Amino acid sequence: MDTPEKSQISSSLSKFEDSPIFKYINSLSPIKPVKSMHVTQTFNPLSFASLPSIFTSPHVSSHKESRFLKCSTDPSKPELSSADGTKVSTIQEAGVDVQENFDPGVSLGVVSFELPNEPSRIAIELPQTLKYDCGSPDCDPAPCVIETNCVSESTCTSLAIVPFVQEDSQKGLSDGVEVQESSEKGLSDGVEVAATFQIERKRETLGSDWESLISETSDLLIFNSPNNSEAFRGVIQKSLDPGTTFCPTSISQFPQDDINDYKDQTEGTGGLSEINHVNESFEDDNVTNFVSGSLTDYMENHMSVPYSFKPGSNLHRGFRRRCLDFEMVAARRKSLDSGSNTNSSIDNKLEPGKVGGDSSRCIVPGIGLHLNALAIASRDNSNMKLDTLSSGTQKLILPCSTTFNSPAADQEIAHESFLASASTERETDDVKNGVQLAEDASQASTYLANEESNQNSPKKKRRRLEQAGESDACKRCNCKKSKCLKLYCECFAAGVYCIEPCSCQDCFNKPIHEDTVLATRKQIESRNPLAFAPKVIRTSDPIPEVGDDSITTPASARHKRGCNCKKSNCLKKYCECFQGGVGCSINCRCEGCKNAFGRKDGSAIVEVGEPEEEETDPSDNNATNTYFEKTDILNNEEQNPAALPTTPLQLCRPLVQLPFSSKGKPPRSFIAIGSSSALYTGHRYLKPNIIRPPNIIEKHLQSVAEDETPEILRGNSSPGTGIKTSSPNSKRISPPQCELGSTPGGGRSGRKLILQSIPSFPSLTPKH
DNA sequence: GAGTTTGAAACT
DNA sequence: CAGTTTCAAACTC
Numbered sequence: 001m002d003t004p005e006k007s008q009i010s011s012s013l014s015k016f017e018d019s020p021i022f023k024y025i026n027s028l029s030p031i032k033p034v035k036s037m038h039v040t041q042t043f044n045p046l047s048f049a050s051l052p053s054i055f056t057s058p059h060v061s062s063h064k065e066s067r068f069l070k071c072s073t074d075p076s077k078p079e080l081s082s083a084d085g086t087k088v089s090t091i092q093e094a095g096v097d098v099q100e101n102f103d104p105g106v107s108l109g110v111v112s113f114e115l116p117n118e119p120s121r122i123a124i125e126l127p128q129t130l131k132y133d134c135g136s137p138d139c140d141p142a143p144c145v146i147e148t149n150c151v152s153e154s155t156c157t158s159l160a161i162v163p164f165v166q167e168d169s170q171k172g173l174s175d176g177v178e179v180q181e182s183s184e185k186g187l188s189d190g191v192e193v194a195a196t197f198q199i200e201r202k203r204e205t206l207g208s209d210w211e212s213l214i215s216e217t218s219d220l221l222i223f224n225s226p227n228n229s230e231a232f233r234g235v236i237q238k239s240l241d242p243g244t245t246f247c248p249t250s251i252s253q254f255p256q257d258d259i260n261d262y263k264d265q266t267e268g269t270g271g272l273s274e275i276n277h278v279n280e281s282f283e284d285d286n287v288t289n290f291v292s293g294s295l296t297d298y299m300e301n302h303m304s305v306p307y308s309f310k311p312g313s314n315l316h317r318g319f320r321r322r323c324l325d326f327e328m329v330a331a332r333r334k335s336l337d338s339g340s341n342t343n344s345s346i347d348n349k350l351e352p353g354k355v356g357g358d359s360s361r362c363i364v365p366g367i368g369l370h371l372n373a374l375a376i377a378s379r380d381n382s383n384m385k386l387d388t389l390s391s392g393t394q395k396l397i398l399p400c401s402t403t404f405n406s407p408a409a410d411q412e413i414a415h416e417s418f419l420a421s422a423s424t425e426r427e428t429d430d431v432k433n434g435v436q437l438a439e440d441a442s443q444a445s446t447y448l449a450n451e452e453s454n455q456n457s458p459k460k461k462r463r464r465l466e467q468a469g470e471s472d473a474c475k476r477c478n479c480k481k482s483k484c485l486k487l488y489c490e491c492f493a494a495g496v497y498c499i500e501p502c503s504c505q506d507c508f509n510k511p512i513h514e515d516t517v518l519a520t521r522k523q524i525e526s527r528n529p530l531a532f533a534p535k536v537i538r539t540s541d542p543i544p545e546v547g548d549d550s551i552t553t554p555a556s557a558r559h560k561r562g563c564n565c566k567k568s569n570c571l572k573k574y575c576e577c578f579q580g581g582v583g584c585s586i587n588c589r590c591e592g593c594k595n596a597f598g599r600k601d602g603s604a605i606v607e608v609g610e611p612e613e614e615e616t617d618p619s620d621n622n623a624t625n626t627y628f629e630k631t632d633i634l635n636n637e638e639q640n641p642a643a644l645p646t647t648p649l650q651l652c653r654p655l656v657q658l659p660f661s662s663k664g665k666p667p668r669s670f671i672a673i674g675s676s677s678a679l680y681t682g683h684r685y686l687k688p689n690i691i692r693p694p695n696i697i698e699k700h701l702q703s704v705a706e707d708e709t710p711e712i713l714r715g716n717s718s719p720g721t722g723i724k725t726s727s728p729n730s731k732r733i734s735p736p737q738c739e740l741g742s743t744p745g746g747g748r749s750g751r752k753l754i755l756q757s758i759p760s761f762p763s764l765t766p767k768h
Numbered sequence: 769g770a771g772t773t774t775g776a777a778a779c780t
Numbered sequence: 781c782a783g784t785t786t787c788a789a790a791c792t793c
Contacts, residue, residue: 479788487777488787527778564775573790574774 476501484509485520487531492517495532535560536580562587570595 477498482488484498484507491498491509497517498509508516524531536557559577562585563570570593573579577588583598584590593600 477788482777482787486787488789490789493777524777531777561776566775568774568790572774574776576776579790 477504478502479504479507481505483507485517487524492521493532530560533560535576536582557582558585559587563590564588565590565593569593570599 477484477489477491479489479502482492484492484502484504487493489498489504489509491502491504497511498504498507508520510517521532536559557580559580559582563575563577565575565588568574568578570578570584570588570590575584575590575595577584577590578595578597581597584593584595584600585598586600588600590600
């Protein structure tokens with residue numbers, strides 16, 4: 001997108017960089033600025049990672065947005081400074097060092113507006129990161145410029161806007177707007193600066209600002225006022241911004257009105273319409289490519305969080321549920337410990353005082369979302385790529401159609417999930433630092449309250465959710481004694497915090513007990529490094545080192561450890577293999593196995609690309625069919641025979657959690673089957689959380705998914721992306737139907753996928 | 769909704 | 781590593 005502003009920006013930027021103050025700042029800051037981002041538009045997976053900083057503060061002053069908007073609108077204008085100054089005062093009031101925290105100069109990695117009390121929240125994420133490095137506080141102008149550049153240059157590969165709707169929006173509280181900014185700079189340098197500020201303003205103001213912004217700068221990033229649905233709508237419709245990509249998932253979070261509207265617009269396309277729209281609008285070839293063809297790649301590259309958007313955690317701030325992305329956290333910590341100057345923007349935001357003061361806090365690009373990847377990278381680059389990929393995939397999946405269907409019920413869920421992932425990192429760090437963020441606390445309390453209120457009728461909730469159309473992919477545990485700190489707890493096992501729908505008692509699996517959760521998790525991992533790994537492992541790439549038994553177990557995926565069923569004949573969900581939609585394997589110690597997805601003895605083999613339900617044994621079929629008839633799984637059949645085990649549901653939680661649900665709960669194993677399994681790299685584990693429901697992809701994201709998924713499965717992906725999934729026994733397995741299903745022509749011809757054998761407790765983990 | 773069944777997880 | 785207990789989901793009524 002070439003906009004007039006672009007040139008202006010560039011020039012202004014240059015000036016800025018040349019200015020004495022800038023130099024001075026640079027001299028003070030360890031961070032080395034990369035000359036104004038120049039848009040090289042390389043989609044480096046690592047580069048993309050953006051760590052959004054999350055900063056929430058209830059109060060605010062009213063300028064925030066205006067400032068922001070102005071900045072983005074016309075960075076080069078001097079007024080910005082003044083505007084900033086104003087904001088600064090406000091921010092300072094809030095206890096935040098504006099200059100430090102809010103460093104406009106920093107590219108905007110992610111911007112989110114959160115209106116705690118408002119009906120809606122909007123999070124805008126610019127996954128793309130600016131390469132411009134502006135670590136110094138005084139570079140206000142720079143930020144604007146950078147931002148602009150990002151947009152105009154198309155450096156920002158995508159902009160995701162995630163609006164959140166709060167149920168209590170009706171209350172019309174004073175609008176507290178929270179703006180988060182995070183940006184990545186200097187990809188190679190890995191410096192990320194996050195700026196955060198809080199502003200409080202009236203809706204009207206926001207709305208007008210938003211609208212004006214849109215109208216004035218269609219090309220620029222759209223920072224909107226969360227509340228205004230209208231604004232949102234406008235954005236969506238207009239989203240012309242090449243760099244702007246709406247995250248379907250996000251959409252689900254829109255206020256009801258908006259959702260409906262949006263739904264109308266996008267329903268037919270399975271939630272992808274907005275993407276398409278964006279694509280159409282994109283003038284920038286690069287962007288276009290990204291959207292149309294590279295979206296997948298982008299996702300892959302940028303999203304490293306399995307369950308949820310890891311990366312942009314901030315982005316998902318609005319979600320209550322948080323994924324426990326321990327790995328990421330660990331990685332992040334590791335990096336921190338190592339003394340790298342890769343501090344998360346989150347930290348900055350969280351700790352206002354620190355923000356400005358420590359320039360070192362800049363985050364290395366990619367840390368946010370790609371933290372895992374980065375951490376892993378050192379160990380295994382290829383693996384990292386895979387990881388990223390899968391997360392990206394999930395992101396795509398996000399756009400859940402389901403959400404649209406039952407926005408009310410699901411919104412919150414999605415919400416929570418997102419938050420989870422997003423906030424996990426941040427929170428973890430906070431915990432580490434001993435800093436409990438007000439935001440977190442508030443969130444936690446909020447959802448705790450919800451939880452408590454709902455605990456009275458857990459089942460009702462569950463049913464309600466289930467009825468909501470399987471829309472809810474989130475896990476809802478019902479733990480009574482485990483405190484949700486053991487693997488018994490599905491939430492905990494899935495790496496997510498318990499949320500409102502859970503009916504657990506004495507739950508410790510909440511952000512407020514993050515330290516406990518982490519400690520517990522660590523303990524469990526010490527016992528079994530793969531404890532949190534996906535239970536079902538799937539592979540995409542044929543690996544030579546196939547085990548002997550591969551022949552007997554053609555399935556594309558297998559349960560990590562195998563089941564131990566005695567009475568269920570592996571025909572009920574008691575059986576983890578069955579639940580995960582995979583056949584039993586040699587690893588299983590089951591008795592009387594009749595697993596419809598494949599028997600231990602190999603009698604029931606699922607062909608590649610074939611619906612697993614196809615049983616060779618008639619008797620088994622009957623049993624299976626009977627079972628299916630009773631379960632939600634059946635639902636999938638119609639829509640997507642290939643993905644029998646999965647339920648069509650909701651795209652919404654895809655990022656987040658288990659999108660599947662039979663009865664609202666997805667077979668856990670599926671998670672693995674999805675991207676996560678693919679992610680399994682042989683490092684300890686890659687986020688268990690990430691789930692990619694095949695059917696969802698197929699169904700809703702076909703346009704995108706087809707290109708993407710198949711590649712992964714096919715092994716077409718670059719070597720680096722090769723998935724090294726392993727099954728304990730090195731089994732050869734056929735590709736999961738789900739994914740295959742996405743492949744036109746059935747994947748019969750598809751190549752066989754082989755699971756690499758993994759040491760039972762692989763070297764995966766070098767634990768820190 | 770309550771009770772039972774089941775098998776994984778945890779414990780010994 | 782095997783046996784037992786605990787636990788919560790899955791299932792049945």
